[in-house]
Amino acid sequence: MTTTPKAAATTDRIEKQRVLRAAPARVWRALSNAREFGTWFGVELSDDFVPGATIRGTVAYQGQDVTFTFHIERMEPERLLAFRWHPFAVDPAIDYSREPTTLVELALAPVPEGTLLTVTESGFDQIPPARRAKAFEMNGAGWAEQLQNIARHVGA
């Protein structure tokens, strides 16, 4: 799995690639079938994916169900799934519906080993800074941890 150098230079998008040892048809099923998608993405979906559809997703967060929407933008069998969603929409107290979404593109390409999957998620610069900070709080890692490591390293 790699993150491209381009991705490191921006705060707006991430890009990841992974070779899956399975045929594009099999990978496509895991992406386009709502039940299979939910299994690996970690979300329960209300309906099947159809281009143009808005689908309700539910995730369990700290004992509460949090609901948000997926908007399916494009589906090209065995080639591309694109949807918009609210990343880290995990606070039940917040109405995310009026906030900007990020665009997720899952692109498939056949390779000798199976399928090259390229994941791009973009539009993060539009997400309110407070929301990003909140997401970080909820996961509690990162540079604070780095500083702690430094502190530990120097024997504080």
Next chain:
Amino acid sequence: MSARSLAAQARTGAPIFAALGDATRLRIVAKLSSGGALSIVRLTEGEAMTRQAITKHLSVLADAGLVRGVRRGRERLWELERTPLDTARRYLDLVSQRWNGALARLAAIVEVDD
């Protein structure tokens, strides 16, 4: 702020490493790293010194841009300073980690029955 940018600042002679070059101040940073924003009372706990002495150390850290004082109601709390860019980068790291997890689960599903 990443460890790398800390190192870069040390090379350029920024006061950040001087501020961290003290065991008490490093402990303060470590406490703020794991505990979010803390009051002076909490930061003084377990230290063999007065609140006034801890306040002085906090001033040194604040001057170096490492911590800042914030007001929560009637309380004054101290927290680690983070620039918006740091927050944005750390956020992307998080998203990236989440995708790593999701893609590993996806691989486990599709690679099992090929």
